[in-house]
Amino acid sequence: MAKTSFIFFMTQTNNVPFRAASHNHTCYELVYYLSGRGILTINSKEYEYGPNTFTIIEPQAYHGEKAIEDTEIMYFGFSNIDNEKYIKSGLYKDFDSQDILNVLHIMKNEIQNQKSNYLKRMEILTQDILVLFERLTQDDNAYNLSNPLENAAHYIDLNFTTNIDMHALASLSGYSYHRFRHIFKEHFGLSPKQYILNRQLEYATELLKHSDKSIEEISIDCGFSSCGFFIQCFSKRMGTTPKKFRKDYLGNQMNIEYIDS
Numbered sequence: 001m002a003k004t005s006f007i008f009f010m011t012q013t014n015n016v017p018f019r020a021a022s023h024n025h026t027c028y029e030l031v032y033y034l035s036g037r038g039i040l041t042i043n044s045k046e047y048e049y050g051p052n053t054f055t056i057i058e059p060q061a062y063h064g065e066k067a068i069e070d071t072e073i074m075y076f077g078f079s080n081i082d083n084e085k086y087i088k089s090g091l092y093k094d095f096d097s098q099d100i101l102n103v104l105h106i107m108k109n110e111i112q113n114q115k116s117n118y119l120k121r122m123e124i125l126t127q128d129i130l131v132l133f134e135r136l137t138q139d140d141n142a143y144n145l146s147n148p149l150e151n152a153a154h155y156i157d158l159n160f161t162t163n164i165d166m167h168a169l170a171s172l173s174g175y176s177y178h179r180f181r182h183i184f185k186e187h188f189g190l191s192p193k194q195y196i197l198n199r200q201l202e203y204a205t206e207l208l209k210h211s212d213k214s215i216e217e218i219s220i221d222c223g224f225s226s227c228g229f230f231i232q233c234f235s236k237r238m239g240t241t242p243k244k245f246r247k248d249y250l251g252n253q254m255n256i257e258y259i260d261s
Helices: 099-113 118-138 148-159 166-172 177-188 192-210 215-221 227-238 242-260
Strands: 004-014 019-023 028-035 038-042 045-049 053-057 063-067 071-080 090-093
Touching (some): 004 118, 028 099, 045 053, 045 090, 099 118, 148 177, 166 177, 192 215, 192 227, 215 227, 215 242
Antiparallel strands (some): 019 063, 053 090
16 A cells, blocks of 8 residues: 555535636645535546545546535545555545445544544555445446546556456446447557556556666566566667666766765
């Protein structure tokens, strides 16, 4: 699970004709809609929110909102420190048991009372929210209230290091496997397998840069079937082997540090 840092927590009531102009933040933001209905826009994509839905907005993502009914919200900001998991902007529906809302009520109580070590508790509760979010997005019965192809891509973003059953994912998206492959490529410019490979290689590149794991360990962590296949795919994409890429990157970093000193 990604390490996070709690930043702020707020409650608010947006009465009609409330409208928030498009803006962005430097942190992640989760907004939970307790009541009301309206239109949420994230990077020019529109979503219709309702009670017990919530949005997650990535840093720098432009977003705005228009209330169609008076809307009560709770929202908080956090940073995703190590970026271990990719948290995708979108509108989501809470569990039937409202697990995420329950944690938000605890957060609200902590902020209001501010007992000793309440900020440490807020860090823990932020982690709890993100654990629940990960469970929600991995649950076959959960859904992102947007394009089913975006939902499929989000599922891949969270699970690309595992052996994804593409036939099952196609079915959950409402398509046959062959139709799913075709429209996925139309939408993203890549086949599902190419999309997964891209995510694996992006993750591998970050591990080569910022970890001391061996090439074999990285190949396993990124979900490649073998170390040899990882080296083959990486070399084809990057024009160099993983070992040489790491050596060149670290050499460049040392040169930058030497110049700065």
